[in-house]
Amino acid sequence: MSIAARKRTISGMTGVIVAACALLLAFALHRLVQTETELATGSGESLLYALFQAHDEEQRLILDAYDWNGGMRSTGQAEKLRLQMDLAISRLDVVSHGTLGRALADAREGGVIEAARVNLAAFDGSLQAALSQAGAIPQPRLQELRADASRLKAAATRVFLAERENIGAQRDRYSAVLWEAIVAVLLILGCGVFIVARLLASLRSAARAEDALRRDRDFSNLLLESSGDGVIAFDLKGRCTHWNPAMGTLFPVPCGSDVVGRLVRDAYGLPEGHIILNMMRDTLNGQSLHMPAHPVPGGDRYVEKFTRPIWSGKVVGGGILFIRDVTAAHLARMQLVEHRDQLETTVKERTRDLEESLERETRLRELYKGFVSMVSHQFRTPLSIVDSSAQRMIRRGKDMSEEEIRERAGKIRMAILRLTRLVSSTLNATKLDAGEIDIAVRRCDLGKLVVEACDRQKETSPDRRFHIELDQLSDWVSCDPLLIEQVIANLLSNAVKYSSAPEPIEITAAVDDQWVEIRVSDRGVGFPEEERDKLFDRFFRASTALGVEGTGIGLHVARTMARMHGGDVSALLRDGGGSTFILRIPKGEASAA
């Protein structure tokens, strides 16, 4: 049987026993009241006394009448007789009326009294006559009176016996009632003992429950007191019911007094609409709230706020507000975020470095591919010339004329010269890239420099025409004349190489506040627009340059040298075919790159 069922059974038993107790009590009281009523209605003794009185007065009357008849006929005796007569009549009157009359009628003795009254009335008549005439009272009247007295006595005896019987029966009844009452009282006593035992048991269990409750409360208080979180509990009216010292440390009460029992709003002096009051209101509406870490106004601490409604059954009976100091955790989190950001930055940097390395590698690979391609194309032709000339010389041997030998040797020398140039320009470019070439800026005559370069170019390609227009060019420009001459020579040789006679090569100059430009234009093969950016890469050959001897280094070297001056070389396609390459350097003191 479960504890709850046992409790119900015991409660039910107690209820039944209390009800039984009440019933027994009611029964006993009812019986006692009944008996009391019976006691109150008993009139046997009074009746007996009244009959005795009537008999006595009648006897006295008889005695006085005998005295009168015996000769005592004084006035005093007459008066005495009259009084006695009146008394006798009055005694019979008493037992004829009221409760005694009724009691006598109930005892069926009414007839005796009635007969006695009749006889007494007759005796009275005879007595009055005798008294007035001073004569004797007739003997028969006296006899009747004596008989009445006897009858009264007999009636009294009967009443006495009946009363005795009645009292006996009554005593039996009382005894029965008494025993019933005793049994009822004993049962009530038993019930009382049970109820008292139950009461004691209840008190004991209540005391135990109270102890447990107190222990729980003490434990809760201990938890509350030792909690690092600020805890405040409040009821439906917003009155503080619990409060722990941690709360006092986190949020000191302005007046410094006790908070418990006061309205939280008043104790802290919170204005209407304060966030805490709003949270309390929402909590009392049944919501659980969490306010993430936020700085405490006017302090360097961070706190979190939680609220929970306290349910009592299905309704909210109050709420709890927790305030947690999360300064350390918050700062740690902030530091973590900072570290993460740093890490991300580092990763980005590393990624960029890696990408750059990859790009560099890719470029190097491209460079290597370009170099290999250039070597395979540009070195093969002279080598095959050398090879074929050597074979021919071996085959012909002595048959070969001196002139033919000279021609063949000349071809071999030309091929070797070409190879040498290739190697030297490649080495120069490598030197340039390695920064092994210094720039020495000085004031020089750029126009003269261009004209001399054109003259030298004319020596190797006498069939080509050069249009030189350098009118805008100022007298002096700051630059390294050796490098700039090399740049212009490269541009001119390209123009000659990728165009053909009779189209002239145009060289023009332009100057503005900051820059000096030298433009070299031709009507040659040009270049595909999409290859414009790659034209200046080492070993790159435009697709339009196929079949033309070249290393793919000249433009790269030109741009590198121009950039060493703080300038640049760029390429444009000309309307009507051909291309224009523009050297652009700062007008003033060229800054060393």
Next chain:
Amino acid sequence: MFLAATVACAGGLAAPTGPVLLTVAGKLGKTNHDNGASLDEAMLAALPRHRIETSTPWTDGPNVFEGVLLSDLFDFLGVKDARTLRAVALNEYEIVIPFSEAIDHGALLAMYMDGKPLTRRDKGPIWIVYPRDGNPRIQDERHDARWVWQLVRIEVR
């Protein structure tokens, strides 16, 4: 001085002229003989007449009683500070009654019942009756014994 002279002369009370109905003995303010006061019908009739209606255990149905209030009689006789009364009847029945209770319960020296004078042949000439119907405290056998009929003598103590 005049009053003192009257008291000195006849105990303050005139002597009864008719048959004496009631004798009051004890410490009285007024007397008409050595042992107390004897009162005849005329003297009692001179006192304020009072009327009560009540039922009694000795009669059938409610009856109207008329007579003199015991308190009026004692006032008339100048009785003070008495503790008990000893009431004696013609047939030598006697009972002691607490003085204050008799006065408080409104004891009446009834001489008439239902308009007819009481005689020795019923319960007269004087019957001490009480307003029994309106007072449950005196509806009791012990108190009923204080309804002295055929009253002839009262001793004040």
